[in-house]
Amino acid sequence: MSEIVFExxxxxxxxxxxxxxxxxxxxxEEFMVLLGPSGCGKTTALRMVAGLDSITSGTLRIxxxxxxxxxxxxxxxSMVFQSYALYPHLTVFKNIESPLIPxxxxxxGEEHPRRLRKDERAERVRAVAETLGLGELLGRKPAALSxxxxxxxxxxxxxxxxxxxxxxxxxxxxxxxxxxxxxxxELSELHTRLATTFVFxxxxxxxxxxxxxxxxxxxxxxxxxxxxxxxxxxxPRNLFVARFIGSPPMNTIPATVRVDExxxxxxxGAGRLRLPHLDAALTDGAPVxxxxxxxxxxxxxxxxxxxxxxxxxxxxxxxxxxxxAGTMVTIREPAEKRDPQPGELLAxxxxxxxxxxxxxxxxxxxx
Amino acid sequence: MTAKKMRESLWAxxxxxxxxxxxxxxxxxxxxxxVDLGLHQQNRxxxxxxxxxxxxxxxxxxxxxxxxxxxxxxxxxxxTVPIGLVLGVLLAVAANRxxxxxxxFHTVFASTVASSVAVTSVIFxxxxxxxxxxxxxxxxxxxxxxxxxxxxxxLSSIWANLGLTFIIVLAALQSIPDEIHEAAVxxxxxxxxxxxxxxxxxxxxxxxxxxxxxxxxxFQAFGQIDILTGGGPAGSTETLVYKIFNSQQPIAQGRGxxxxxxxxxxxxxxxxxxxxxxxxxxHYGN
Numbered sequence: 001m002s003e004i005v006f007e008x009x010x011x012x013x014x015x016x017x018x019x020x021x022x023x024x025x026x027x028x029e030e031f032m033v034l035l036g037p038s039g040c041g042k043t044t045a046l047r048m049v050a051g052l053d054s055i056t057s058g059t060l061r062i063x064x065x066x067x068x069x070x071x072x073x074x075x076x077x078s079m080v081f082q083s084y085a086l087y088p089h090l091t092v093f094k095n096i097e098s099p100l101i102p103x104x105x106x107x108x109g110e111e112h113p114r115r116l117r118k119d120e121r122a123e124r125v126r127a128v129a130e131t132l133g134l135g136e137l138l139g140r141k142p143a144a145l146s147x148x149x150x151x152x153x154x155x156x157x158x159x160x161x162x163x164x165x166x167x168x169x170x171x172x173x174x175x176x177x178x179x180x181x182x183x184x185x186e187l188s189e190l191h192t193r194l195a196t197t198f199v200f201x202x203x204x205x206x207x208x209x210x211x212x213x214x215x216x217x218x219x220x221x222x223x224x225x226x227x228x229x230x231x232x233x234x235x236p237r238n239l240f241v242a243r244f245i246g247s248p249p250m251n252t253i254p255a256t257v258r259v260d261e262x263x264x265x266x267x268x269g270a271g272r273l274r275l276p277h278l279d280a281a282l283t284d285g286a287p288v289x290x291x292x293x294x295x296x297x298x299x300x301x302x303x304x305x306x307x308x309x310x311x312x313x314x315x316x317x318x319x320x321x322x323x324x325a326g327t328m329v330t331i332r333e334p335a336e337k338r339d340p341q342p343g344e345l346l347a348x349x350x351x352x353x354x355x356x357x358x359x360x361x362x363x364x365x366x367x
Numbered sequence: 368m369t370a371k372k373m374r375e376s377l378w379a380x381x382x383x384x385x386x387x388x389x390x391x392x393x394x395x396x397x398x399x400x401x402v403d404l405g406l407h408q409q410n411r412x413x414x415x416x417x418x419x420x421x422x423x424x425x426x427x428x429x430x431x432x433x434x435x436x437x438x439x440x441x442x443x444x445x446x447t448v449p450i451g452l453v454l455g456v457l458l459a460v461a462a463n464r465x466x467x468x469x470x471x472f473h474t475v476f477a478s479t480v481a482s483s484v485a486v487t488s489v490i491f492x493x494x495x496x497x498x499x500x501x502x503x504x505x506x507x508x509x510x511x512x513x514x515x516x517x518x519x520x521x522l523s524s525i526w527a528n529l530g531l532t533f534i535i536v537l538a539a540l541q542s543i544p545d546e547i548h549e550a551a552v553x554x555x556x557x558x559x560x561x562x563x564x565x566x567x568x569x570x571x572x573x574x575x576x577x578x579x580x581x582x583x584x585x586f587q588a589f590g591q592i593d594i595l596t597g598g599g600p601a602g603s604t605e606t607l608v609y610k611i612f613n614s615q616q617p618i619a620q621g622r623g624x625x626x627x628x629x630x631x632x633x634x635x636x637x638x639x640x641x642x643x644x645x646x647x648x649x650h651y652g653n
Contacts, residue, residue, distance in 0.1 A: 077553070083546050
């Protein structure tokens with residue numbers, strides 16, 4: 001079993017707390033994405049798993065083993081770096097072979113791991129190179145490869161030693177857009193084929209949403225929410241997650257709660273929106289922030305008055321940017337609808353079930 | 368030729384002129400004079416000279432004086448270059464880490480770069496002075512013993528050149544991305560394996576450069592020999608350069624000139640050989 005468990009893990013660099021009291025359980029064979037803005041601590045969390053950064057406090061387990069004081073090379077994990085970190089003086093073959101040389105590897109049909117012979121290493125290198133389409137390139141040096149090919153070599157080097165967990169630090173960020181979306185699919189397939197725990201760090205929510213079994217959203221060193229892409233999108237736990245996931249991001253509008261004959265409403269200053277019935281009792285006059293996804297807003301005689309500020313046409317869809325009592329709000333709609341004009345007045349509304357309510361003070365979701 | 372091409376050629380010539388003047392004044396003309404001196408023999412007062420042609424080249428280059436000097440020079444290079452290079456690499460590897468106050472060590476290790484040969488030699492003389500020196504038993508490299516004096520001079524040179532080696536190796540080490548080291552650690556490389564399989568190959572261009580430069584320094588060493596031993600005792604530290612320096616009387620100038628040309632030829636050939644032998648093993652990054 002190769003689950004990875006953070007229990008109250010903290011990492012400080014001098015006065016800076018990079019990772020703050022992280023509790024996270026990454027399941028065996030799961031594709032977990034650590035997602036957050038730059039500098040949020042996600043890479044530090046990954047580096048602690050790899051053993052490249054020490055742990056200030058807390059416990060980190062891989063499988064049954066506490067690895068706080070286990071050296072990187074004994075953790076049986078491998079990593080793909082953002083820069084790929086290929087050895088520039090070695091051929092592709094030798095780059096991929098390098099993790100096989102200094103350690104004992106398990107061999108099918110044998111009880112104990114041992115050092116591989118040269119021909120056994122060559123066999124494994126060729127097998128991995130073949131699956132990643134690198135067969136022709138084994139004799140080249142990294143300088144003679146394209147960005148996408150280098151990235152594959154880095155992947156090959158990481159999987160050749162059959163690690164218990166496979167760590168990736170923004171491995172797609174140096175690829176162009178087309179190659180990136182292709183590689184996303186290949187990585188998902190690779191995960192299925194290898195049946196190994198993947199931990200993938202990115203700041204790109206598209207990567208996170210498309211590949212993750214579950215994602216862990218981190219901000220300022222703190223875990224914000226863990227869940228499947230769907231859970232995180234449908235029920236963001238706080239305003240940070242609400243604004244971070246989704247493109248264009250969720251509209252968030254400050255409002256005041258009004259309770260009218262037992263029915264909750266949100267007064268936006270430009271009209272009232274009906275709120276869903278929540279478990280928590282909303283008191284009249286309480287300050288909240290309401291969140292509505294751009295695709296959940298419509299402009300068919302709704303209760304909120306807005307002025308159109310700009311239109312962004314994106315082919316099949318259109319973003320209408322408008323002003324709700326001083327807050328900029330985006331409506332996402334199919335392009336076949338009638339074109340609004342800047343300056344036009346719109347009456348915007350949405351279904352109560354699609355309104356997310358957050359406490360204005362704590363920024364936590366009210367459920 | 369079009370007017371434009373004409374103008375370009377004129378510009379090119381104008382821009383080349385300063386370096387041509389400098390090369391002519393300080394390289395081509397002295398080289399011509401050297402060959403000219405080598406082809407002639409002067410009388411003791413330098414008042415007349417006669418053409419002796421290539422005979423003088425043959426006599427000097429196969430004579431015991433030249434070969435003696437060459438042998439001492441080679442031994443000096445063999446003492447200084449390998450030890451200096453290894454020490455410099457070790458120091459730089461040791462100092463290439465993020466530690467509080469490491470800059471102080473960097474400055475100390477690099478300090479000999481800013482010291483002239485005269486200064487380092489005088490300090491070395493004081494260090495090994497039997498009466499007031501800080502070093503106790505110096506018999507292994509005593510400057511007073513013909514058998515050990517060359518080692519003493521070599522030791523002083525190793526120390527004096529260590530700063531340069533240190534700075535260049537340190538700069539090369541710092542140009543290796545941290546992620547390469549981290550990848551090696553994750554691949555299971557221990558410190559020694561990482562040093563020999565990853566770090567040294569990646570800094571090999573700097574090591575080649577240093578090898579060539581240190582060998583040339585060794586061939587050209589003069590100041591430390593003059594200050595520490597004056598070529599003695601019993602001529603045991605008279606390198607080729609020192610012998611050339613000693614041929615200043617008019618009657619010896621022809622011989623000196625031939626030895627100088629001989630030294631130039633040897634240095635040139637050795638450098639070429641180094642490049643040819645080592646360059647294949649050097650990795651120039653991408």
